[in-house]
Amino acid sequence: AQKVTQAQTEISVVEKEDVTLDCVYETRDTTYYLFWYKQPPSGELVFLIRRNSFDEQNEISGRYSWNFQKSTSSFNFTITASQVVDSAVYFCALSGLNSGGYQKVTFGTGTKLQVIP
């Protein structure tokens, strides 16, 4: 069975601080994919990144960076120099295959980030 744990329910930081959102996953699959999504108050989940289980290279995109550590089953997300517009709920997700051979995505419970001006 798949499981995604986002232990941080809510985080508050002051603008320009760096913040790391933790994600720990469990799966028996050898091939799987990890995702991060952002959900602003408007409701839509916005795709941020996808990594596959064979690619442990860290990735940086502007102020965002992701640290994938297969040894600890973690896929953490860091925002550098946070801004008020970063305030949202962030979801980590794990994708594998269900018994029918189709995609099965398991989402974490989300981390609500509040950036205070």
Add this chain to the structure above:
Amino acid sequence: ETGVTQTPRHLVMGMTNKKSLKCEQHLGHNAMYWYKQSAKKPLELMFVYSLEERVENNSVPSRFSPECPNSSHLFLHLHTLQPEDSALYLCASSRTAWEKETQYFGPGTRLLVL
């Protein structure tokens, strides 16, 4: 329009009403999904369609009835709902239904059942 759209954005209905949620994707994708997002709970996958065929039905009560007339449109027909069905209903699409695909979400329909 681009991406995934959902209508209506907000819906209030009584327990005896019948209503439908609509989702349309403009991405040329072949898989579509319905999710339920309740407060304090993870997103719950409800239904998966691949090439207009339902391939996943996640033990959803029969008062929710999906319909996928073509690969661009997905409906969720609602009847005799309960107050605990109040939630944000999100539609998503992906290029295919394989595990490597990224799902793209619509803005959701916020449903309140009185």
